[in-house]
Amino acid sequence: MLQTSDIRRICCGAYQENAYLVCPQGRTDAFAVDPGDDLPALRRAIAGSGRSLAAILLTHGHFDHMLAAQPLAEESGATVYIHAADAEMLDDADKCAYSPEVSRLRPPRGLARVPYGETVEVCGQALRVLHTPGHSRGSVCLLAEGNILFSGDTLFCAGYGRTDLHGGDDAQMLRSLKALLALPGETVVLPGHGPATTIAAERRRYGL
Numbered sequence: 595m596l597q598t599s600d601i602r603r604i605c606c607g608a609y610q611e612n613a614y615l616v617c618p619q620g621r622t623d624a625f626a627v628d629p630g631d632d633l634p635a636l637r638r639a640i641a642g643s644g645r646s647l648a649a650i651l652l653t654h655g656h657f658d659h660m661l662a663a664q665p666l667a668e669e670s671g672a673t674v675y676i677h678a679a680d681a682e683m684l685d686d687a688d689k690c691a692y693s694p695e696v697s698r699l700r701p702p703r704g705l706a707r708v709p710y711g712e713t714v715e716v717c718g719q720a721l722r723v724l725h726t727p728g729h730s731r732g733s734v735c736l737l738a739e740g741n742i743l744f745s746g747d748t749l750f751c752a753g754y755g756r757t758d759l760h761g762g763d764d765a766q767m768l769r770s771l772k773a774l775l776a777l778p779g780e781t782v783v784l785p786g787h788g789p790a791t792t793i794a795a796e797r798r799r800y801g802l
């Protein structure tokens with residue numbers, strides 16, 4: 595079971611994207627969620643944890659969430675996971691919304707990736723992969739045992755992801771948000787931008 599104290603947030607790049615380094619207890623390895631555009635900070639966090647990086651879990655294919663995935667995967671041998679519907683975004687600067695003006699790292703080239711199944715097993719943890727399209731076709735939220743949700747750009751504290759980029763869809767976003775807000779209230783939400791929240795707090799905000 596994961597605890598919030600096992601998780602470190604690294605705020606990356608011009609869009610202040612939240613990468614998470616997850617170090618489950620009793621292990622010597624770690625996994626990263628959405629390693630964005632700050633390779634030095636991510637390397638420092640991994641080195642500081644004293645662990646090997648076993649996996650990189652992407653919540654979706656936008657550039658600000660994945661620019662460090664290739665260099666980190668190459669230097670660690672970590673497996674990169676992404677939903678099949680967003681895999682094409684790793685190979686396309688337009689579809690991943692790459693912005694050279696604000697980016698330090700370049701988009702990936704030929705990055706090997708594994709499509710998610712219904713669950714993903716990393717570092718002794720089984721995370722449920724919730725397909726939550728709307729922000730992109732292959733957006734997922736990752737639900738760890740211990741009621742911790744990595745919500746990417748689908749659900750934020752006091753907001754949700756935009757739907758006007760490649761593959762975005764308002765009706766799908768509404769369905770995805772309804773499904774997420776039906777999770778247990780105590781679920782801790784760790785979003786792709788901004789502060790953490792809980793499902794109960796977000797439900798109250800929407801009068802549910």
Ligand SMILES: [Zn+2]
Nearest residue numbers: 654656729747
């Ligand atoms: Zn995004």
